[in-house]
Amino acid sequence: MFWVLYWHHAVRSAHAMLAHACASHFENLDNDEKLCYNDVLYWGTMGEFIGHLQSSKSLRARNLANWLRIRRLFKRGISLNYEDDKQLYGMLLKKKIECEKKGDKLLLQLSSDIAEQINQTNAGKGSTIRLSRDDIIVDIPREDKDKLGKIYVVEKGADVVTPYQSRGLIGNFDDWQNRVRTVRIFIDPRVDEATRSKIAHQGRAILETIT
Helix, strand or coil: CCCCCCCCHHHHHHHHHHHHHHHHHHCCCCHHHHHHHHHHHHHCCHHHHHHHHHCCCCHHHHHHHHHHHCCCCCEEEEEECCCCCHHHHHHHHHHHHHHHHCCCCCCHHHHHHHHHHHHHHHCCCCCCCCCCHHHEEEECCCHHHHCCCCEEEECCCCCCEEEECCCCCCCCHHHHHHHHCCEEEEECCCCCHHHHHHHHHCHHHHHHHHC
16 A cells, blocks of 8 residues: 555645645735644644635635645656666755755745746747746655665564564565655646657656756
């Protein structure tokens, strides 16, 4: 479940959309509204929370919440696995850390850079591609996400605590690391499939340029 479901690209997209919706919503709240938001966040159901975001003062938060409600998720545009290009992956991870140190936890600057590079790459080619920062969501997992903590168990009838590893991961650790070290660039679902395909084809060159 953890490997196949929680790290599926659709789940990563939904998580990222929710994070962006929350951030856009929260920055428009006064102190009393923040208390209400926290109540819904910590005590409400997911349906109640999405409904709360749907009534946000922020247009971006409302749009993202509406799409989450109907499961209209941002689509994969560019995907880079760790094994595809370890050096490029490392450079993107460094960019992520630099953004976070500046308080840009949603990597909005990277979204801007990628959108601009996509526009420049396709300028003068008869393309109608024209993306903005809000059309892009960047998902770069934290550096230590590939670390698997030990689970300790006590066998029935025994007094000794021993470490346990799932049989499902034995022999597949490299695959696991590659899965959780994947950079995903998600694109607004209103962008047509042909455009997303073109962006995916240009993906490596676009990422190299922004690093």
